[in-house]
Amino acid sequence: MEPVSIDERTLREALRIAEALVFASAEPVSEGFLAERLPRGIEVRPLMEQLKTEYASRGVNLVQVSDHWAFRTAADLSFAIRKEDNEVRRLSRAALEVLAIIAYHQPVTRAEIEEIRGVQTSKGTLDVLMEAGWVRFRGRRRSPGRPVTLGTTRDFLDHFGLEELRDLPGMEELKSAGLLSGRIPPGFNMPLPNLGDELTEDEDPITPLDLEELGLLTPGGEPDE
Known part of the structure; x- marks a missing residue:
């Protein structure tokens, strides 16, 4: 089977759909879920890598978690996000x-x-x-x-x-x-x-x-x- 040719308009629409799906989800979204909803012929991983690049310099970043994707606050801006309403989980x-x-x-x-x-x-x-x-x-x-x-x-x-x-x-x-x-054992x-x-x-x-x-x-x- 020959690869499906994707025009620029279809690609941009696929990026918008993927962006909306991840944004609307409270949990990381699986690549399988995205594949079911994107235009035919779109390869999910390269598409998400492109979207990740586009968000790299913004206040929120697209991050990969195994084969799932989610939006997260940019690491260098975490100081500005107040989480007073959330209980801090402290582990022994x-x-x-x-x-x-x-x-x-x-x-x-x-x-x-x-x-x-x-x-x-x-x-x-x-x-x-x-x-x-x-x-x-x-x-x-x-x-x-x-x-x-x-x-x-x-x-x-x-x-x-x-x-x-x-x-x-x-x-x-x-x-x-x-x-x-301290001293780390040899080997x-x-x-x-x-x-x-x-x-x-x-x-x-x-x-x-x-x-x-x-x-x-x-x-x-x-x-x-």
């Missing part, structure tokens, strides 16, 4: 440590988190991260006991201004920010998280029965309120 040191471990080591189990930290992780700490929408159950590890694996969410990327997990800061960036200090390297939402070879998908066991579904399959 334990929650920050657990979140960092999940982000860099995912998919990871609770036992593996505790092994890395050297202390037990309370259910309340994981509950806080899940209520924030930053951590999710991924699947179940194919190992004795079939422990649940944990990973981060698209909301995590959105909140921390990351397009994808590969944008997590590396060791040199963490050193520069003063977040890695220490930052772990590379699993970069996709797809399950790994040693993970099984979570079933409704698993969700019931985890307390996320009431018996019979109804969501637990």
